[in-house]
Amino acid sequence: MKTLLNLSLAAMILTGGAFLYADDEREEHEHHRSSMVAQPVTPQEKSTVALYTKECGACHMAYQPQVLPKRSWEKTMKMLDNHFGSDATLDPQDHKTIQNYLVSHASKNDQMSDIKGNIALRISETPYFIREHREVSKKMVTQPAVKSFANCNACHTQATNGSYREREVRIPNYAHWEE
Structure with missing residues (x-):
């Protein structure tokens, strides 16, 4: 009985995890699909x-x-x-x-400000950008192949096409971002 309960619990966790992953993928896809280049x-x-x-x-x-x-x-x-x-x-x-x-x-989001509430001039100062790049270390960005956060297309392989999906990120001199 205990084994059956553990298997049921494991199945629920795994299935829930699969649905959460699918939701995250769909949300990322929807956000990027509609947000950029016309x-x-x-x-x-x-x-x-x-x-x-x-x-x-x-x-x-x-x-x-x-x-x-x-x-x-x-x-x-x-x-x-x-x-x-x-x-x-x-x-x-x-x-x-x-x-x-x-x-x-x-x-159309006129609420996009820098973290101090001022009109953002640098994309890298917006709360959205900061949240999306929170896991990127300074050494990844300041290396000669990237130089700064202003160089989007150094890591986002499809940035010039308006796509910033995580699966398309390749940080020079580092392993694939999702690995």
Whole structure:
């Protein structure tokens, strides 16, 4: 009887664990499936994305506009003359085009702030980012192959396509993330 009870308990735990794992996978899939890159459909949208990628992607990954809310992009675009220590000033027409693109595709979550409640300018300062990267050690990030959290595509193999799924993470010089 005790053996049967133990087997039943083990089966319940294993089955529950399987359902929890499936729920986590579904939640991750749903979050990432709907949250990032919308494919440009008109020639104008393609031209705007190409301009954004050329101008902003010259120094860092051209982040998907959905990673920050409208207020963050507006503040960032106002400060291009001192963009995290660099002068990223654009010609006025390109500035307007890129700002319109970022603002119109920004996250609808206007509550996204840094941990002190200010408008987040760095994606890496948002509570969501901090929660998602809490297990990543400083030495994994500061190594020459990665350099900083700003270099998303160093570890997220599909970041430029808007996918940040854990199963696609490969931290250079470390084993597969999920192993």
